[in-house]
Amino acid sequence: MKEVGKIWMNGKLVPFKNAKVHVLTHALHYSTAVFEGIRCYNTPNGSAVFRLDEHVDRFFNSAKMYSMNIPYSKQQIKNAVIQTVKASTLKECYIRPIAYYGYGTMGLTPTLNKIDVAIACWEWKIGESKAGKASGARCKVSSWIRIDSRSQPMKAKAASNYANAALARVEALKDGYDESIMLNNQGKVAEGSAENIFIVKNNQIFTPPLTAGILEGITRDSVIRIIEENGEEVIEKDLDREDLYVADEIFMTGTAAEVKSVTEVDQITIGNGKLGPKTRELQKSFMNVVMGKDDRFLSWLKYI
Ligand SMILES: Cc1ncc(COP(=O)(O)O)c(C=O)c1O
Structure with missing residues (x-):
């Protein structure tokens, strides 16, 4: 993983290396997280995020199915995605928004904890996933x-x-x-x-x-x-x-x-x-x- 740019955590851009969570983060133990995978392409007219609206809609729907209340609006998340891509300095990247129950109380019940949201970007070149593009x-x-x-x-x-x-x-x-x-x-x-x-x-x-x-x-x-x-x-x-x-x-x-x-x-x-x-x-x-x-x-x- 090339550590470039910044990661958006609960509204703030933090240096890639510093984007850390506590080992007792609820989601780490109980999988209480929903996330997205989005791509930004380096097109001839500049970098463009593909189907951002649909990805953000799905992100919120995933959260809803788990009764998770993402503490931001869809527009705030879209803006944050764009802000994070810009801060990444990458022309094309993979974008990972995640909403998860954070650190606070341990035990199965997730709702005692705050919902944290993060957005990270990293380099994932077109055609990089090994098999399938050319060879099958x-x-x-x-x-x-x-x-x-x-x-x-x-x-x-x-x-x-x-x-x-x-x-x-x-x-x-x-x-x-x-x-x-x-x-x-x-x-x-x-x-x-x-x-x-x-x-x-x-x-x-x-x-x-x-x-x-x-x-x-x-x-x-x-x-x-x-x-x-x-x-x-x-x-x-x-x-x-x-x-x-x-x-x-x-x-x-x-x-x-x-x-x-x-x-x-x-x-x-x-x-x-x-x-x-x-x-x-x-x-x-x-x-x-x-x-x-x-x-x-x-x-x-x-x-x-
Ligand atoms: C289980 C599963 N099915 C399908 C897909 C493809 O979904 P999308 O085209 O929205 O990336 C993904 C990737 O996110 C996946 O994890």
């Missing part, structure tokens, strides 16, 4: 089942979801894969450990519905809207594990991952094992959108 990721269907929404609100981007996701990711890596694909408790395809998933079959594009218990990905939504604007459609339907194996193409979407291809699942080659034409086309369209080169989606960019 090798994925394993995880033995860990995605947590069910009856157990906790999986539409919230909450820290507590990520113990499950990390188990899946680590299992995949230990077994020599690049990433995991998680099934839900009905055995249907849910998502990657930190990405949504799409398959292409006979020129049609499919993705699991939100009712599969997945995160409502902002990249997922962006990709669906780009595909629709380009005159095609995405069919939201439950997918079986077998649908993955016989897909012509598989790709995953996420703020960090952007659009990444999957060329192998459980050691079964997907399509011809190469980056497929639809995935390649979509990667190109998505990059045009985030770089402000597609007028139809300029409203998704907040220039700073």
